[in-house]
Amino acid sequence: MSKKSQHPPLGDIPETTAFEIVASGFGAIPVIGPTIQTVLNKTIPNIRAERVETYLRYLQDQIDELKLKLALERPEGLDLFEEGLWQSARAVSEKRKKYIQSLVADGLNNNREHSESQYYLRLLTQLGDDDIIRLWDELTWFRDHPNATDEEKAKRWTGFSETENARRLYLASFGLLKAHATYGGGNVAGEPTEVCKKFLELVGLWV
Structure with a gap:
């Protein structure tokens, strides 16, 4: 199943508007802002920006900028980051956002195998x-x-x-x-x- 079919557009705002929000908003986040902006612009064109800002800020606090850049250059790291971003965009409770953030930060810090990190992150989607x-x-x-x-x-x-x-x-x-x-x-x-x-x-x- 493709990423597009797994993750349909979020929210009801036009794609171009969402793209502009992402491009202008996340570039202002210190340290990892430019890195995140580049990834979002290239890989995730339609996202509800206000629901993922806390996710990005958490990663900024947990991961060194160089380590994050290196992680996102690997297909496994980018896959984990994108899955966490989509889940954060759909998360309603602050608790769930923190669960997602913790799982992704652990994986991007190379604390375990990519497959294991993805397993637990996707397991989270099955649980209330x-x-x-x-x-x-x-x-x-x-x-x-x-x-x-x-x-x-x-x-x-x-x-x-x-x-x-x-x-x-x-x-x-x-x-x-x-x-x-x-x-x-x-x-x-x-x-x-x-x-x-x-x-x-x-x-x-x-x-």
Whole structure:
């Protein structure tokens, strides 16, 4: 699938107007402004500028200008930057913007393989903000109860509504929570996995 089909135009402003906003606005951001302006002008012609300014400023604070330029010269770095830019443009909550920023900054700083960074960034698109809170809540409970018995764990995961249990099983489908069979023949999802822990670390919620 092409980038164009993956990322349809954002918002309802004409493409030429969006292009002018990007070209004039981001060039004024200190240090990385010119670099970002060049990338946007060449690769992303239609974007809602006001939703990505915080994304760009965060990268400015986290990545040395030379390192950023080198990262964007590589197809892998540009791909990661562009994916983060599109997600930031569509993000509504400040929390989600921070999650995106943290993931992209980590990847552009060459802290891990490109494929791994892309995996976690695209995994983020499958999760709601409330799902991420569910994951954080489970991981926190296990950290605070390292010697919890199976009975205590089972008690924690019983009593969910049908909707809540379905949502937790959805998280288990991504390998973020472990699904456990119950005596009644159904499944509940509870214990967080290493994938869950790594994901929360990369979005800045776990140290």
